[in-house]
Amino acid sequence: MSVVSLGYLVVGSTDIQRWRQFGADQVGFMVKDGPDGALWLRIDDRPFRFLIVPSASNGLLSSGWELVDEAAFETCIAALEAHGHAVTRAPAATAASRCANGVATLRDPAGNQVELFHGRFRDYQPFVSPQGVSGFVTGDMGLGHVVLSALNLDETEAFYKQFLGFGNSDEMHLQVSPNPADPRLVIKFMHCDNPRHHSLALAAMPVTAGAVHAMVEARSLQDVGCALDRCVAAGSRIASALGCHSNDQMVSFYVTTPAGFDLEFGCMGLQPDWSTWVPTRSLVSDIWGHQWAPPPTA
Ligand SMILES: [Fe+2]
Known part of the structure; x- marks a missing residue:
């Protein structure tokens, strides 16, 4: 079953304030405080595309890949598990933190953390760049x-x-x-x-x-x-x-x-x-x- 898009990136940060300044002042993203000390960086009609979370180190933590619906999500997981890949279904709280109905995590063969998800939340707020960026192609x-x-x-x-x-x-x-x-x-x-x-x-x-x-x-x-x-x-x-x-x-x-x-x-x-x-x-x-x-x- 095919992934439809790159939905979000989860980034660890030792200094959320630096991301707040970088996101809003330099690249023109909307910034909003999320739960548990996270920072949401918004570039379109989704609540965030970059989820910055407090961490002991800086760097990309995982890439969130979108499946079109729950059936596609389950089919993808079943195929992975049938071939011996260890897939972990994230708890509801983790899925909620991604603004998704369901999330599953695994490592690709190179060790990169992969998150599969379906059912992204939307809040129907328009994207208005604090720096006048006309918009992003998403x-x-x-x-x-x-x-x-x-x-x-x-x-x-x-x-x-x-x-x-x-x-x-x-x-x-x-x-x-x-x-x-x-x-x-x-x-x-x-x-x-x-x-x-x-x-x-x-x-x-x-x-x-x-x-x-x-x-x-x-x-x-x-x-x-x-x-x-x-x-x-x-x-x-x-x-x-x-x-x-x-x-x-x-x-x-x-x-x-x-x-x-x-x-x-x-x-x-x-x-x-x-x-x-x-x-x-x-x-x-x-x-x-x-x-x-x-x-x-x-
Ligand atoms: Fe590139």
Whole structure:
């Protein structure tokens, strides 16, 4: 049974106040205090898309993948369990904290925490950005995308295809070492049951903050440029300058979040017709731009 979208991300934080400032003042999300010290970051008509929870460390804790209904949710769990995957049905309180009717958790083969859910709550409040962002491209396409670490790339890719219904969109084979004899970094881009070019990417590289990056797609280039200006003015680390990716044609910049992983803030992402799409292999990551900053010093 296919996942329909990336519904939410759960992020651990040692300093919720930093997320409050980053979310509201820099990237223009609505912020609201949730239960148990959590912070809700809202980018559309859902109560939140980013759930920031108090934690002893910073980083992505889990990715919430939406099944269309309870029957699809149960079918997905049954298939996982039939193949020996340990799935835990979350207590009602945990499901309520995700604003969902039902949540189940498990680890993908790379160790990333996966949350499956169905029946998302809605409060019918409009999204009004505190910074004038015109809006984000979400709806049936979910919050955006997330890029996770998977050193066991083939096994993890197969897991998402077999059990969660993902399909291949593109794979990048990138020369990241100055020595051309070194192996290329491989990144697999995968779509679920919506038109977004990819809701998930798996990178064969280690990470320290639970994710390589997450992406939100604003409605206009003006939104992206203004967000970049705000992040620069606030002194945030701009991990990558503005650029346009080769595969999904996203025009974006990357800012390092208080969690330590980057947020890609983009617009104009490709929405392929999956009935005719031929998965591609990209040998370069960008059409233009996306100059990366040096790695942060510890
Ligand atoms: Fe991205």
